[in-house]
Amino acid sequence: MNTETTDLIVIGSGPAGMAAAAEARALGMSVCVLDEQRVIGGQIYRRIEDTPEALRMILGKDYAAGSALADEFRRSGADYRPGATVWNLSGDGVVDYVADGGSRTISATNVLIATGAMERPFPIPGWTLPGVMGAGAAQIMLKGADARPSGPVVLAGCGPLLYLLAWQYLRAGVQLAGLVDTTPFSAYVAALGKIQGAVRGRKDLIKGLGLVSQVRLARVPVYSGAKSLEILGRDMAEGIRFQHKGKSREIAAGLVLLHQGVVPNTQLSWSLRARHGWDAGQLCWTPVTDEVGRLGQTAVYVAGDSRGIVGAIASGVQGRLAALAMHERSGGKVPPGRRAVLERQLARHVSLRPFLDRLYRPLDEHRIPADDVIVCRCEEVTAGDLRSYVDLGCLGPNQAKSFGRCGMGPCQGRLCGLTVTEVIAAARKAAPEEVGYYRIRPPIKPIHLGSFS
Amino acid sequence: MTTETLFSIPASAGQKMVRIEFEGETFQVPEGISVAAALLSNGRGAFRTSIVGGAPRAPYCMMGICFECLVEIDGIPARQGCMTPVRNGMIIRRQPGAPSLKALASGGRNEH
Amino acid sequence: MSSNQVTIVGGGLVGAAIAYGAARRGLSVRVLDQGDTAFRASRGNFGLVWLSSKGGGMPEYARWTREAVGLWGGLHQELLDLTGVDSGLVQQGGFWLGFSDEEVQKRADLLAKIDREAGGIPFRMMEPAEIQQYLPDIGPKVAGGSWGAHDGMANPLFLLRALHSGLKKCGADIITGVDITAIEHDAAAGRFTARSRDGQSWISDRIVIAAGLGVSDLAGQIGIHAPVVTTRGQVLITERLKPFMDYPTNKARQTTEGTVQIGSTTEDVGLDDGTTVDKIEWLARRAVDTFPHLAHARLVRAWGALRPLTPDGYPIYQESETCPGGFAVVCHSGVTLAAIHANILGPWMGGLTDAPAGVARFRGSRFLGKNTRYASDH
Structure with a gap:
């Protein structure tokens, strides 16, 4: 049986994957996009092609901005395969995936891992109880199903996504029982040291601070500098307890949404036995790549949040830069000036990162x-x-x-x-580097034993 | 273990609805949403009990990573509720502990 | 630098069992083990405690294995009492399943030969209909099988933890993250020095080299010929399932936790402990052919591990003639033989007992001067 081949396989259809695919198509490469989800957009632009207008208003401008990229991706003619779960990847560009219950193989000159991020685990007492979810998970429910909390809800932790969700909930008319913010006051001071970058990304910064002040203005109780979070309840979440200004406080709520940032989804790059480093700023593993995302001497590149958290816009730019590099590696020519334009964009969009990483560094006791x-x-x-x-x-x-x-x-x-x-x-x-990580092996996702018949 | 509804989905005009059954109760839910979103929006607390400790569990990540949302769908145990879109007539049950291979087998036959 | 009575180089199933057996009897024991990502056959063990078909080419090995499986229950209980860790022993018999009449006949002949030569290793051949009374879920491709009442299984990972935990309880010193590269023998003082790559050293009166793939080189340094060949074994592991398989088989077994282990391949690939798509597919198909319902079970992990084997597949247990008190062990049946390694080898290598009867048959010198190709009997 001959294995199907293409110029480029992209794994994931979030901003990095869509942008890389579109850029690669514009350069004349044949592109196949394998997406475990059933619709394009990844998590950040989930359901972007089919969002009801009212929901689009609630989600805000940054979400809506995904439409242009989705359109570009669709027009590019990339071969999009939804419901395709990649379970094996080799350094020379062979990908095994399961779709419609059967395992298939496809190989390419280049492979791009664009599997994005996942919410950082938030291991605290009671975090396994029903009624405790990631704030990102709740946002996925909002995007994907227009589902909003119906009873008292608490948002707890730190990070841009937490405040964005609070802001979106306010626009949707959801009552928040509280925003428990674990960012310590000392973090603001420490983050000021990174302000150089933040000034360059001041538009993003102003936007972010605007979200927080709007949440406060909406008379949502905000508990800043909270610590020692624990979920109350025996069979279901019944509330949250935490320390605030030296006092123990409790808020009753059947739904507690936790968040303390996102971390790269590195399972695929680990499975290649690629080198990974511990990012002391983001407190997570990132694959060691060259400047455009290539893993060692392999045919595999990584772009977007799966390479290190950079956010949606920068992820897209990284995807495009990787597409240029992969095209050149295959002997193709890149339009003059294109790379420089993208590199300037990238620099602008990652400039706020060190400031955010420092400010929203999750507490040791919650990790x-x-x-x-x-x-x-x-x-x-x-x-x-x-x-x-x-x-x-x-x-x-x-x-x-x-x-x-x-x-x-x-x-x-x-x-x-x-x-x-x-x-x-x-x-x-x-040090975490000395301790290392799990040896990740295929299957990268669980697959049914009957997938091979 | 029925509890208050954690989420709700506002009715919108022109939204196509499908009928699903969970533990014998019938719900109308918007077409295209995930099984996990449908159940969370209809007051269902635990989706399953954990295999080791028998503790109640429900969706955590909603993006196919955590495997907390496992339910039995149309006779097939341990399916990821967050990755499976609702379909008209779907019959869903809680997943008590580990899946049973016998149920897997009979569910598999019903499917085809 | 410090001195201990016994140093065991290697903290895998083999080294840990011998060390535990010595420490349990009051000896002062030190275990030198590698780090987190070392090649570890112990982690890729299929977990059978198996007698049937062992020793087809060496009746002494069949008898050694018979004694080992007989001792297992005692070790299991002792470790459970001492450490609270259940090594998952189930000894209620097990099946070998074949896919063709020819394969089944070959099996019958082999088992008859072993029983005739070694004695006391009974078996029963069964038709599929009879097997179904024990394993109702086998598929139509199963042509027949053999039943061994002595066969069973354990959890290799929990056994390893139980042994380490037991060692700790007995006061043994476990030093992890060290890579031993040299062994020196001071004949005058009757002492051994083990040196690590990073410049540390440990002195002891006796030393046991049970370092898996690393045995050959170290054993050579104390005058023991211990050739090691590696084979890679890949195994598949499913999600936990409700119990459905009451007996382990050679192709799949359900662990006490509920996962189904599917194994295993035997590949000659040098030092590559990876997994391959073709073998994962082959194992998955074979498992589904054996138990068709497994088609619906999720494969959660695939594992590849390198097994240290000798050229004939039988173990090497030997004391050095030139450096008395120095021993080398090569063995890939670290689970099946765990109890005999602990109860018999530990005290012997620790200097408490004489060489066990018949152990001379397992000397590495049997490979000297030969240029024969051997086949293992698994």
């Missing part, structure tokens, strides 16, 4: 939890279990995994990986 907190939700392994494996001589996540099954469930370690690294690092008093 490296107490002994009784569940770290691996699938296998119900606690931070205390992990520490007991360290006592047995465990140096890293892989021995911890084999000792206690953490990371062995269906989520394949996605939701516990960062926490496991950081818990072990703290227990060993070692």
Whole structure:
């Protein structure tokens, strides 16, 4: 059987994937886009082609801006394959994926990983209870289903997405029982040191600060500098408890939306055994690439948030720059000046990042939890279990995994990986780089054994 | 374990609705939304119980990563509710603990 | 620098079992183990505690294995009592399943030969209809099989944790993250020095080299010929399922946690412990052919691990003649033989007992001067 081939395979159809595909098509490359989701847009532009007008108003301008990119992507003639779950990727450009229940293989001269980000795990007491979700998850429900909280809801944590969702909820007429902001006052001071970049990105900054002040103006109780978050409730979330200005406070709510930033979705790049570094600013792993995103000497490039969090606009630009590089690697010619234009755009759109990373750095206690907190939700392994494996001589996540099954469930370690690294690092008093990460192997996503018949 | 509705979806004119059944109750929900969004918007608390500790669980990430939203759909256990669009006539049940291979088998036959 | 009575180089299933057996009997034990991403056969073990078909070319090995599976229950209980870790032992018999009459006949002949030569290893051949009384979910492609009442399974990962946890309880010193590159013997003092790549060293009266793929080189330094060949084994693991498979089989087994392990390949690929699409496909198809319902089960993990084997597939257990007190061990059946490694080898290599009867058959010198191709019997 001959394997299907194309010039470029793009994995994911968020901003990085769509922009890369469109740019590559404009350069004359044949492009196949594999998307696990059923519609284009990724999470940030979810349902972008089909958003009801009223919802579009609620979601705001930044969301609506995705339409132009979606149109460009559609017009480009890239071969879009929804519902395609990539389960294996090789460094020489062969991709195995499952669609309609069967496994298929496609190979390309170049492959672009554009799998975006996921919300950082938020391991606190009670975070596994029904009624506790990521704020990003709730935003996905808003975009995808126009679903809004119907009872009391608390938003807790930190980061731009949390404030954006609060702002969107206010526009949708949702009553917020509280915004519990874990950003400590000291972070504002520390972040000022990064203001140089922030001045260059001042438009973004002003927009962001505007969201927060609007939430305050709407008389939503905002608890700044909160810490020691814990979810109340036995079988369902019933509220949240936290420390605020030296006092313990509780807010009753059946829905608690947690968020403390997003982190790169690195499963595919890890599976290639590519080198990854610990980003001490963003507190996550990022793949080591050249300046345009290539992984070592492979045929695989990474762009957008899966390479390191840069946000939607910069992700798109990175996708385009990767497309230029891949085209040139295949012997193609790039229009003069194009690269310089994109590089200037990229510089502008990433300039705010160091400021945001510093300001919204999640608290240690919400990343490296107490002994009784569940770290691996699938296998119900606690931070205390992990520490007991360290006592047995465990140096890293892989021995911890084999000792206690953490990371062995269906989520394949996605939701516990960062926490496991950081818990072990703290227990060993070692750097995360020294501790390392899970050895990620195919299948990258669980697939049915019958996919091969 | 029926509880108050955590989410709701405002009715909008011209929205095509489909009928789904969850644990014997019938709901009308907008076409095209995910099973997880449909259940969360109709007052269903836990979707499943965890395999190890038997604890109640419900969707966490809504983007196919966490596998907390597993439910039985049309006889096939442990399907990802957040990745599966609702379909008219769909029959959904909670997923108690690990999926049963026997149910997998019979569900698989019904599907085709 | 410090001195201990016994140093074990290698903290995998083999090294940890021997170390545990020595430490349990009061010896002062130190284990030197590699780091988090070392090649670890222990992590890729299929988890069978298996007697049937072992030792087709060496009756002593069949008898050794028979003794090992007999000791397993005691080790399991002892570790459970000591550490609270359940190594998942189930010894209620197991099946080998074949897809053709020819394959099944070959199996019957092999098992008859072993029982005849080694003695006391009974088996029963079964038609598919009879197998179905035990494993109702087998598919139509299963042509027949054999049943071994002595066969069973354990959880290799929990066994490893139980052994490490037991070592700790017995006061052993486990040093992880070190890569031993040299062993020196001081004949006058009767002492061994193990040196690591990063310049550390440890002195002891006795040393056991159980470093898997690394044995050959280190064993050579104390005068033991211990050739190691590697094969890669890939296994697949599903999500947890409700119990449906009451007995382990050679093609798939359901663990006590509920996952189904599907295995395994035997590949000669050097030092590549990766997984490959063709083998994942092959294993998945074979599993579905054996248990058709498995088509609907989710594959969560695939694993590749390098197994250290000797050229004939049987273990090497040997004390050095030139450096007494120095031992080398090569063995890939770290689960099946765990109890005999702990109960018999630990005390022997620790200096508490004489060499076990028949162990001379497992000397590495059997490979000297030969240029024969061997086949393993798995």
